[in-house]
Amino acid sequence: xxSPTFPSFKDFHGPSFQKQKIPFAWPSMLAYVVPHRxxxxxxxxLRSRQSPASSLASLEKSWSSKDTIRALRxxxxxxxxxxxxxLMLIGIFCLCIIEHPGPLVKxxxxxxxxxxxxxxxxxxxxxxxxxIASWLVLFYACR
Numbered sequence: 454x455x456s457p458t459f460p461s462f463k464d465f466h467g468p469s470f471q472k473q474k475i476p477f478a479w480p481s482m483l484a485y486v487v488p489h490r491x492x493x494x495x496x497x498x499l500r501s502r503q504s505p506a507s508s509l510a511s512l513e514k515s516w517s518s519k520d521t522i523r524a525l526r527x528x529x530x531x532x533x534x535x536x537x538x539x540l541m542l543i544g545i546f547c548l549c550i551i552e553h554p555g556p557l558v559k560x561x562x563x564x565x566x567x568x569x570x571x572x573x574x575x576x577x578x579x580x581x582x583x584x585i586a587s588w589l590v591l592f593y594a595c596r
Contacts, residue, residue, distance in 0.1 A: 513573040520573045540587045547587075547594040 513520070528534075544566075548559045566586075569575040579586075 513577055515573045517573070518571040521571050521576060524573070537583070540583050543587050543591060547590045551590075551594050 544563075548563060551559065554562075566579070569579045
């Protein structure tokens with residue numbers, strides 16, 4: 454039985470090396486799944502044909518927390534930034550319920566994380582690492 458939703462190459466007759474019109478294609482599905490802003494950014498990155506080595510040159514090498522505050526002021530906030538509020542709440546909750554390390558160690562951990570997020574040279578690693586770290590701390594807190 455043939456499925457009209459997912460056609461295969463056997464469903465079309467004619468020259469085999471000719472481009473066929475498929476009624477249901479993946480790019481049309483991506484329009485519903487991936488937001489327009491992200492698709493546009495991805496297209497521009499693919500079309501620019503910059504080498505991966507050029508992204509190494511764009512890494513921040515500053516140790517000044519003023520650069521982080523300046524970047525926060527210039528940041529355009531969106532709904533996706535709400536994940537950091539959720540991660541902060543999970544982190545505070547987990548640090549409150551963990552029993553084994555004392556309050557001094559928990560304070561040192563929270564201070565180290567805050568400092569690592571304030572410095573631009575460490576922020577570019579620790580900000581994407583926050584969801585993983587929060588999952589690890591939550592897993593540890595559930596013992």
